[in-house]
Amino acid sequence: MAIDNLVRKDIRDLVPYQSARKIGGSGDIWLNANESPYFNRFYLTDTLLLNRYPECQPKELVSAYASYVQLSLNKILVTRGSDEAIELLIKTFCKPNCDSIIFCPPTYDMYQVSSEIIGVKSIQVPLLDNFQLDIAKIVRYIGRFKLIYICNPNNPTGTLINVDDIIYLLEVALNNSLVVIDEAYIEFCAKYSVVSLLNKYSNLVILRTLSKAFSLAGLRCGFVLSNPKIIKFLLKVINPYPIALPVSDIAIQSLSKSNITVMKKRVVTLNTNRLWLVNQLSKIPIIQVVFKSSANYILVRCLDSYVILQELLKNKIVVRDQSKKLNLKDCIRISIGNKFECSRVIQVIKNLKN
C-alpha cells in the first residue's frame, strides 16, 4: 500500500521537533537540553499495585503543587510534561483549519510543531532585536488568534520578557484570546513569575514543569495554572489517564518541603555557575556576544559557531546549535552544568586558536 499517499499530506511534510535526544551525538558532558546536572535518587514510596487505572488528576499531587505555588486546587491541572499542555491548549481552544495561534521566534519549537500536527494555523511575530516582544505588531492581530504563546524566560535566548508587555497584552486580549506564559525556567528567576496576575486576568494561562529546576526531565510531569473555567475545559479534552502512578508518586515526593529546599539551593548554585560562565566567555575574543540570560542556559554568538561546535564535540561536550533559527546566525546555546562541566567548556573554547 502507498502509505505515503495514505498519511495526511501535512504530516508527510512535517518537520518534527528536533529534541536533543533525537539529534543525539556522543559525549561525556551533556549541555544540550537544559537538563539539570544534579539528581536525587527516588524510590517508589510503597509497593504499587498497578492493576487499576490511576486518577486522571492525582489529588495528592495537585495539592502538593497547589501549596508550592500558593493557589487553590481548582486552578491547577497536571499534565504529561508541559509539552502535553502546549498541545492540549491548542486542541481545546483552536478549531483546525480555522483558528490561529501566535508565537514569537526565536522561541521554543513545540508551539509550532503542536499547532502543525493539530492543523491549526500559526502566525509568527518575530522578537525585536533585543529579543523582547514586538507588541505593536502583535496587537495588530488581536481578534485573529485564540492563543499567544510567550516563553518567559525565553528559550533559547534566555531573555526575561518585560512584565509590562505581558500585562498590556493580557489587557488588550482580554476578550479575544488566552495569553499563555511558558514558565518552564521560572524557578531560575522566581520573582518574575506572573502567578500573582492569575487573580486579575481570566485569560492568563501559565505552564510549569518539573523537568528543569526540579531535575526531573525523565519523569514527564508538568502543570497548567489558570482560572477554574479554563482548567475545566482542558479536563474535557485531556487523556483519561495522563499521569502514571509511578509518576505521581515521585512527583509528590519532589514537592516535599525538604526537596523544594534542595531544588532552590541547586538553583542558586546553577545561577552562580551561569554568572561564572558568562564572565569567562565574555573574555574570549571568538565569542562575540553573550546574551543576558535568566535561565539555566546561555545563548552566545560566535565568530564561527561551526568551529566551536566541532571543537566541543571533539572534546565530548554536547551543546545546542541554534544557528539555523531566525536571527540566530552563529549562535549556540549552552546549558549550565556543574562547575566542572562549565570549566571544561571554557578550557576547550579558550584553547581554540583565535
Ligand SMILES: *Cc1c(COP(=O)(O)O)cnc(C)c1O
Ligand atoms: C523544556 C521545555 C518545555 C518542556 O517541558 P516538559 O515538561 O519536559 O515537557 C516546555 N517549554 C519550554 C520553553 C521548555 O524549554
